[in-house]
Amino acid sequence: xxxxxxxxxxxxxxxxxxxxxxxxxxxxxxxxxxxxxxxxxxxxxxxxxxxxxxxxxxxxxxxxxxxxxxxxxxxxxxxxxxxxxxxxxxxxxxxxxxxxxxxxxxxxxxxxxxxxxxxxxxxxxxxxxxxxxxxxxxxxxxxxxxxxxxxxxxxxxxxxxxxxxxxxxx
Numbered sequence: 776x777x778x779x780x781x782x783x784x785x786x787x788x789x790x791x792x793x794x795x796x797x798x799x800x801x802x803x804x805x806x807x808x809x810x811x812x813x814x815x816x817x818x819x820x821x822x823x824x825x826x827x828x829x830x831x832x833x834x835x836x837x838x839x840x841x842x843x844x845x846x847x848x849x850x851x852x853x854x855x856x857x858x859x860x861x862x863x864x865x866x867x868x869x870x871x872x873x874x875x876x877x878x879x880x881x882x883x884x885x886x887x888x889x890x891x892x893x894x895x896x897x898x899x900x901x902x903x904x905x906x907x908x909x910x911x912x913x914x915x916x917x918x919x920x921x922x923x924x925x926x927x928x929x930x931x932x933x934x935x936x937x938x939x940x941x942x943x944x945x
Contacts, residue, residue, distance in 0.1 A: 784819050784841040791818055794825040795879050795910055797939050802829055810874035815864055815897065816881025820846030820857065826877070827855035836860045836867055865889040872902045882919070883912040890915065894922050901928070901944045909940040916940050 783790050802825070810831045814823040817835030819842045827833045827850060835857060837843050843859040850857035860867070865885055876897055882890045901907055907930075909919065916938065923930045923942055934941035 780818060780837075781839040781841045784839050784845060788845070789819065789821070791821050794822050797910060797934075798822055798877060798879065798908060799825065801906075801908060801941070802826060805875075807874065811871070811902075812875045812877060813869055813873045813897075813900070815867075815876060815878045816884075817846055817859070818842040820849060820859075822877055822879050823857055824849055824853075824855065827857045828853070831875075832856040834858045834860065834869070834873075836862050836864060836869075838863055865893050867893075868896065869900045872900055873905060874902050875906045875908065876901060878907070878909045878911065880910055880912075882909070883915055887918065891918060891922050894919055895926065898923070898926050898928065898930075898944075903944055905944050906933075907940075907942045907944075909942075911938050911940070913938045 808830060812826050812831050812833045814833055814835040817823045817837045820835055823833045823835040823846055835846050840861050843861050846857060847859040885893060919940060929945045930942045931945050933943050
């Protein structure tokens, strides 16, 4: 991790602010109850917690022990279904399948090869009719799109604007 998010999270509650709007908008229209969601690069849970507040079960993974602990503490206080895992996303292997994987400005922190390899591993964990929601650097989207097009599963690109890339497994 180039920037020391763990130090930031250890000293600053809610350091990254409100949930990302494109994800809030997605969940405003998502009508499946109790989805299993993986939040990759969850930090203190800005996305994971709002998703859990909507009745979904969330697994948040982040390299920062302070961030993951903040997320778990908030979830426990509110009685939310959130599991936190401290791990490097480049070597993380999720258990089971997920209805939705949220990747909020996290992949760009990896060099190109680990970034693409990480996405491949995550795609294998998406349920049929499941979603991958990516917000990342605009310059990375073309490489991510190539991974999608060459993946063994069939994917439909539902949204592709600037640094936003939403796909659905079909």
